[in-house]
Structures are given as C-alpha cells and as structure tokens.
Amino acid sequence: MIQEINTEEYDALDRSGPMLVEFYSKTCGPCKMLAFVLRDIDKLMPDFKIFIIDFDENNELKERLGVKGFPTILLMKEGVEVSRLTGLKQKPVIIKAIEEIL
Numbered sequence: 001m002i003q004e005i006n007t008e009e010y011d012a013l014d015r016s017g018p019m020l021v022e023f024y025s026k027t028c029g030p031c032k033m034l035a036f037v038l039r040d041i042d043k044l045m046p047d048f049k050i051f052i053i054d055f056d057e058n059n060e061l062k063e064r065l066g067v068k069g070f071p072t073i074l075l076m077k078e079g080v081e082v083s084r085l086t087g088l089k090q091k092p093v094i095i096k097a098i099e100e101i102l
Helices: 007-012 029-044 059-064 091-101
Strands: 002-004 019-024 049-054 072-077 080-086
Touching: 002 029, 007 049, 007 059, 019 029, 029 049, 029 091, 072 091, 080 091
Parallel strands: 002 049, 019 049
Antiparallel strands: 019 072, 072 080
C-alpha cells in the first residue's frame, strides 16, 4: 500500500525492511505520471513498502536526506539509502532497483 507521510511519520517509521520513499510535488507533471507507475508496482508487489512525501511541505527532511528536486525516489534498506533515482523513471527501471535491495 502506498502511504503518504510527513517528516514526523518518516522519523517514526519501522525501517527494518526494504522500502521506497518518493519525494513529489503536487504541481509536478512527471510526479503525477510517476504516481501511476508506483500504483502499478504496488499492485505487483503489495508487500513492498512505498511511501510518498510532499517535497514542498517537508523541507527539513528533504534537506536531511539531500533531496534537491522532484520526483526523487530513495530506495532504503535497514534505514540506509542504497539507491537513488531522480526524474521520471519507467516501471522496469524501478522494479529492477527494488529487486536489487530485496
């Protein structure tokens, strides 16, 4: 399930397993297209955690994680970033990156 979270919720997450964290903006066209891709991935991999974070409303978190633009996808394992994808990416690219951390 894709879940929208904020900085406080991110900090409270159980980061023991692999997850995808996407920073997006409501006004970003590529972010809207990426939302469709993430929904497809969520259907294919329903047990994989996907979180989305509003870039504009979570300044402290984006600075802490070094996120400069949107869309930005962080692939995390055990709470550590292991891969980063920036810009609109196609489903096979994202799935391959996910499979590398599972």
